[in-house]
Amino acid sequence: MPDGPTFLTFYAAVLALQLAPGPDMMLLLSRGVGQGRRAAVLTAVGMTLVAGLVQLPLLALGVTSLIAASPLAFDLLRWAGAAYLVWLGATLLVGSFRRHRLDRKAARPVSDLAALRQGLINNLTNPKAMVFMLAFLPQFVDPASAWPVTVQLLFLGGVQKLSGFVILGAVALGTGTIGNWLARRPGLIAWQERCAGVVMVALGLRLALTGDASPVRR
Secondary structure, X not given: OOOHHHHHHHHHHHHHHHHOOOHXXXXXXXXXXXXXXXXXXXXXXXXXXXXHHHHHHHHHHHHHHHHHHOHHHHHHHHHHHHHHHHHXXXXXXXXXXXXXXXXXXXXOXXXXXXXXXXXXXXXXXXXXXXXXXXXXXXXXXXXXXXXXXXXXXXXXXXXXXXXXXXXXXXXXXXXXXXXXXXXOXXXXXXXXXXXXXXXXXXXXXXXXXXXXXXXXXX
């Protein structure tokens, strides 16, 4: 498992990205306003917890097999991941200067199962979600650790998914209040995206320059 400072670095980056109002959060706000909190919460469950049951085993087995087959390939994956994080952060920074608007149009009601299924499909069919996990999680894996790589990836991915559920679930429960509050403060959305972008760029550059996600030890 990652040590304390490394885990804090990991979770700070996770929080920075999850707190930025991205497409998932905007979908939940719109769903909560148009279809109610229950539908929004179930959509969040599908996006995070249920999707994680599919994504995490695939990711863990894939990365573990890659390490076993070629440590060099794993190093190349980490370098590619670092470059992707820099690109993602730069995209957030550039995108933060566009005009932000919440889609508040009402939609027809959906069943509980449909809301859960749509949240799951929304996440599984979004390649960016899996690409981000593939680029992000392996940066914090230590192949030399006493803990198997598969266990490390499942732990880190589980933390990411659980944190996403807590944040998106809170948004879903407060859809009306949060939606109205954010709608009156588009500048806040932009600054949240800028903060997340800076964190992603900084982490990606650090990984590219040092090859290590751990904080510098003196």
